[in-house]
Amino acid sequence: MKLKKYLGVLLSGIMVLSMAACAGTDKGQTAAPESGQTGGTKKEQAKGEEGSGDITKITMWSNDQHDQAVYEERVKEFNETIGKEKGISVEYTVYGSDYYTTLDVAVTAGEGPDIFKCNKIGNYAEAGYIMPWEDEDGLKGLVDRFSEYNAPGYGEFGQKTYSIPIRVTTYGLACNMDIFNKYGLKTPETWEEMRACAKAITEGSRESTYGYALAMGYTSYNYFYLNLPNAASVGDEYFNHTTGRYDFESLGGFFDHLQGIIDDKSMFPGFETMDGDTARAQFSAGNVGMIGVMSSDVTTFKNQFPCDFEWVVIPYPVQDASNRYKEPIGVSMSYVINSRAAKEGYADKVAEFVNYLYSDEMFVATNDAQVDISILGDEITSQSKAESLDPNWIKFSDMDVYCIKYPNPDGDLSIEGDSYQDVYNKILTGIVTDVDGALKDLTERYNKALDEAIASGKVNIDDYIDSNIAGKMKWGQ
Structure with missing residues (x-):
């Protein structure tokens, strides 16, 4: 290797x-x-x-x-x-x-x-x-x-x-500080705090403003706003670079986190089809308290969707603030x-x-x-x-917040059945209710396809293993 x-x-x-x-x-x-x-x-x-x-x-x-x-x-x-x-x-x-x-x-x-x-x-x-x-x-x-x-x-x-x-391209969570200050909120560090902030904003405004907007219509939402943020809580993406195996079950807690915001009715309506620009426009109009953003949005919120309020980007909240990892990026x-x-x-x-x-x-x-x-x-x-x-x-x-990760072998696999993107969509839209079962099935199907790709010589698994990934992702701040 x-x-x-x-x-x-x-x-x-x-x-x-x-x-x-x-x-x-x-x-x-x-x-x-x-x-x-x-x-x-x-x-x-x-x-x-x-x-x-x-x-x-x-x-x-x-x-x-x-x-x-x-x-x-x-x-x-x-x-x-x-x-x-x-x-x-x-x-x-x-x-x-x-x-x-x-x-x-x-x-x-x-x-x-x-x-x-x-x-x-x-x-x-x-x-x-x-x-x-x-x-x-x-x-x-x-x-x-x-x-x-x-x-x-x-x-x-x-x-x-x-x-x-x-x-x-780095990513994070943008917070409208005018809204946060209005409701006496501090920027969240954990999933629980993020859900509480989203609920306080939505209920305090009587649903004229919503706590969070997840733009599922954006093609790469699953990458930037699910896979990578979750990795900051569990130490790696759905592909484990230590073992060289897929582990979609590691996202179970993150889907619970998002489902909680949806159940509270704190998620901006229409999130299932909302594209990235629509979400940015709603945020810049003051209709959303928090939104996932990328580094390119610094200029987007100056030029395309100018904000007349202070906004700050923070690392996406984690499950346990005392057990945070760096945020991986490709x-x-x-x-x-x-x-x-x-x-x-x-x-x-x-x-x-x-x-x-x-x-x-x-x-x-x-x-x-x-x-x-x-x-x-x-x-x-x-x-x-x-x-x-x-x-x-x-x-x-x-x-100090981010670390470059290895790619994964997704592109060389022939997956039978739904891709993980399809399954994510079905979970978040309520089509799939057995989240644990769906994630377990994903893990099994992707690992089966991986084994086949390795056996055929299409994938050299050594190219995707990094035994030091845990140390590299260790939070240092």
Whole structure:
């Protein structure tokens, strides 16, 4: 097993997730390319436009709107400085909710961009669409520097590096302090206290304001607002990285916690179908006392759904305040490199820009703009010269609260019956009432599928075991 050094700092399987929070809404984003205009031909990308001399045009695609302005500014800076000196011009394009469909069509047709966000690293690597970073001398330094943050299921596949984690997305519980102060409440530390706060807010307002909003319509709600928060109480996710076995029964207490809020009628009505933006809008309008949030919401509550009240983010409450663990997080999906760059002889040019993309300069810029938290943690935040960072951004960046976890083998399993996401939905909507039985069944079915994947050679379980996970998640504050 290749052991990775975990830092107590701050997106299982292929990280998930990267997330729906990054994709945002479709407003203000670049339209998807028209048919036949997917990203330029190989000749255009390799040689640049006619009359451009020795300029190599490099194309880069992403679906991240939240940091688009910062990236556009830094790409422009690169083109006018390093790029001008080295004969490189980078064209950066951001697409919307259909990004991965558009990308798949372009890549499989041989017309994909040179650098792109990818959610199919294993599939693309096997097909030869993307190149290992070890194959280009100019990228080996990055591979070495970031190796402790990487793992199979993140950026590694088949003992090769195809991507490097670039950032993390942290999460917590946002509290409307105007509402809390109105009812004389303190921010909760335990599930019991959170339920009591939610009930006091709902009953005190005569149901004009609700205590908590769980946006089940948000695709990744189960990851950010169930699996990860519960891990802070039990010491690991539903996949146990010590034993290498699934353990969905560890979520039994957390479902009881949420059911209590629902039974008290303190959960915002319509939570079963409410999407993330609707929940944020209700919170910013003062109709919800508490809501699950991610680090990207610092700018969301400034720009898209501005709050005219003080809100603070706190670690999600735990079952027992005297037995808390750090909150685990996975790394966000990051960039890969089209194998065409190596085949056509301009991988060195791509490497020049990728080194800039992963530079401290870039990381500090996105941190100070309060849009991205670098995978490097304190190495970057300690360099910040920003004078007015939002207090909540600083809390989201607190490296003593979070730890990076290994991915899990979910993506390599063939599950018979409902997925865990389906079962979670049925529990929270009341379709399934035997919660313990449902979680036990999940554990058995996922472990059966895991055993089959191990036996077939599809999963190397050593890639997912970390015997030191308990120590790494130990709460230190």
